[in-house]
Amino acid sequence: MVVSLIKLLCHVRCPCFAANCPRRIPYLLVSGRFMDSHLSPSQPAVLPDLVSIPTAPPGFRSGFVGIVGRPNVGKSTLMNQLVGQKIAITSPVAQTTRNRLRGVLTTPEAQLILVDTPGIHKPHHELGKVLVKNARIAIDSVDVVLFVVDGTVEAGGGDRFVSALLDHITTPVVLGINKADAQPGDRPDIDPSYQALTGDHSWPVFKFSAITGAGLDALQAQLIQYLEPGPYYYPPDLVTDQPERFIMAELIREQVLLLTRDEVPHSVAIAIERVDEQPDITHVSATVHVERTSQKGILIGKGGSMLKQIGTEARMQIQKMVMGKVYLELFVKVQPKWRQSRLRLADLGYRVEG
Ligand SMILES: Nc1nc2c(ncn2[C@@H]2O[C@H](COP(=O)(O)OP(=O)(O)OP(=O)(O)O)[C@@H](O)[C@H]2O)c(=O)[nH]1
Ligand SMILES: [Mg+2]
Numbered sequence: 001m002v003v004s005l006i007k008l009l010c011h012v013r014c015p016c017f018a019a020n021c022p023r024r025i026p027y028l029l030v031s032g033r034f035m036d037s038h039l040s041p042s043q044p045a046v047l048p049d050l051v052s053i054p055t056a057p058p059g060f061r062s063g064f065v066g067i068v069g070r071p072n073v074g075k076s077t078l079m080n081q082l083v084g085q086k087i088a089i090t091s092p093v094a095q096t097t098r099n100r101l102r103g104v105l106t107t108p109e110a111q112l113i114l115v116d117t118p119g120i121h122k123p124h125h126e127l128g129k130v131l132v133k134n135a136r137i138a139i140d141s142v143d144v145v146l147f148v149v150d151g152t153v154e155a156g157g158g159d160r161f162v163s164a165l166l167d168h169i170t171t172p173v174v175l176g177i178n179k180a181d182a183q184p185g186d187r188p189d190i191d192p193s194y195q196a197l198t199g200d201h202s203w204p205v206f207k208f209s210a211i212t213g214a215g216l217d218a219l220q221a222q223l224i225q226y227l228e229p230g231p232y233y234y235p236p237d238l239v240t241d242q243p244e245r246f247i248m249a250e251l252i253r254e255q256v257l258l259l260t261r262d263e264v265p266h267s268v269a270i271a272i273e274r275v276d277e278q279p280d281i282t283h284v285s286a287t288v289h290v291e292r293t294s295q296k297g298i299l300i301g302k303g304g305s306m307l308k309q310i311g312t313e314a315r316m317q318i319q320k321m322v323m324g325k326v327y328l329e330l331f332v333k334v335q336p337k338w339r340q341s342r343l344r345l346a347d348l349g350y351r352v353e354g
Contacts, residue, residue, distance in 0.1 A: 053232045062111040062230035063143035065223055068135055068166075070158030071095045071119025073150040074178040078210035079103045079116040082220065087240045087247070088116050089254035093265045095119055096257060098127070099246075100134050106236040110224040113233055115142055120162050127266075127339040139165060144172050144226040146219075151177040151207060152184070155193035163197050172226045173203045176219060181209040244321070245272045251317040252286055252330070255310045256299070264298050267291040269338060269348040273331075281325040284318065289335040289348065296332050307332065 056062070067075045076088035076097050083103040090096060095118065103114040117138045118131035139145055145166060149159050166173050175198055177190065190205055198205060204222055208215030234241065249270040257265045269289045276283040288310075290296050300307045307330055315328040338344040 053235050056111075056231050057108075060109060060111070060229065060231070061224055061227040062113075062233055063227040064113045064115055064141070065144045065146055066115045066117060066138040066142035067146045067148060068117050068120060068139060069148035069162055070156075071121050073119070073148045074210045075119070075148050076101075076116050078146075078148060078176070078178060078208075078216075079114045081210050081213055081216065082112075082114060083239045085239045087242065089250045089257070091254060091257040091265075093257045095121065095128070095131065095266065096254075098131055100138050102241050104234045104238050104240060105220075106232070106234075106238075107220075107224075110227060111230075111232050111234065111236070112220075112223060112227070120165070121158065122161075125339045126342055127345060130342075130345055136165065139169065139171075142171065143228070144174065144223055145169070146174050146176050146223065147203070148176045148178050149194060149197070150179050151191070151194075152179045152182045154191055155197050159197060163199070166201075173201065174219070174222060174226075175203045175205045177205065177207040178210050180207050180215060181212050245275060247321060248272055248275070248284060248318050249286065251321070252288065252310070252314040252328075254317070255313045256288065259306065259310055259313070260298055264290065264295050267295055267339065268299075269335075271348060281327055282318075282322050283327045283329070285329040285331070287331045287333050289333050289338055291334070291336055291338060293334055296334050299332050 067079055069075055071094035072092070074090075076090045079088055079101070080086050080090070080103070083105050085103075087103045088097060088101050097116055097118045099118070101116045103116065105112045105114060115138050117135035120132055120135050121128065123129040123132050147162060147166060149155060175194065177194055190207065194205065206215060206219040206222065208219055210216075240247075249272050252270045253268060256268045256270075260268075267290050271287045271289065272284065273287055274283070274285040288299060290299060298306065299310070301309075311328050311330050314330075315326050318328065319326045335344065338348065
């Protein structure tokens with residue numbers, strides 16, 4: 001199924017070899033064979049092991065949708081709901097998402113590549129700067145921006161900051177008011193603070209619940225309307241291009257976010273050291289990096305109880321992903337001030353661009 005297809009997918013230069021061709025083509029390695037999305041009939045000679053992704057039917061639309069907004073508004077929950085599978089981890093802790101993540105939603109008439117981004121906020125450390133920069137890059141490189149806000153509260157400074165970033169772009173923007181299921185009943189349908197946010201832009205406004213899925217059909221139809229006719233960028237049954245190791249690390253980090261106290265979550269990074277797939281079980285070793293010895297103590301817990309709980313919950317999530325038994329081994333390591341160092345950020349898998 002889909003998850004077995006996400007073993008290795010990366011973007012490489014377009015094999016047309018035309019000078020300055022800016023396209024980056026996704027190649028999917030399945031059992032040693034590459035699949036590609038836009039090769040002309042002459043090109044298999046260049047890369048003989050290529051298998052084409054099906055040709056899109058007439059009238060098919062495709063493109064990239066950037067999901068942006070301040071932290072904690074439900075961007076990742078929305079992406080998971082739209083693609084129908086958990087790709088991005090979510091939590092009540094702000095700044096959960098740290099990388100741009102792609103989720104692929106394919107319908108009979110369109111393929112939307114949803115780009116989930118880190119919440120845009122005022123950064124206090126190097127990691128924060130990298131997160132915000134990654135989100136801003138997404139704004140500049142997509143076909144449609146979906147600006148998500150939290151409808152249970154009025155628009156605040158964080159939302160206005162994001163709105164200002166979108167002020168001068170030419171890309172179409174859709175304003176998505178999320179958490180409709182939890183909005184107090186006595187509030188107007190669209191709060192005036194959000195009407196004000198759309199300002200003179202006349203962005204279309206959609207209200208929905210990323211958790212229940214209510215209202216998402218209309219949103220999806222509008223997003224598709226904004227896309228140009230185009231090919232399949234990914235195989236129709238693929239839901240993400242994230243490598244399996246990345247998702248494993250995220251599933252471990254999610255349990256740390258959900259189970260540990262306030263002071264730990266932002267200081268945690270996970271490195272997958274080894275994945276050994278045996279016929280009957282997959283062995284995974286991972287290191288949980290923290291910044292201080294006191295955080296290591298919290299993570300390990302009394303007699304190792306916290307680490308055991310994190311390991312058990314994460315193992316169950318990873319088992320769902322690999323659809324088989326998993327043995328998960330966790331180590332905790334203190335790596336002082338890793339969030340301040342660009343070098344360490346890159347080491348720990350955070351894209352440091354520009
Ligand atoms: N009631 C309700 N809660 C929601 C909804 N969507 C998301 N949430 C909750 O809001 C919290 C934040 O959700 P995330 O999806 O992690 O938010 P995010 O915008 O990706 O956050 P960052 O990655 O930190 O920027 C979680 O506790 C979600 O369960 C919704 O439609 N209704
Ligand atoms: Mg997120």
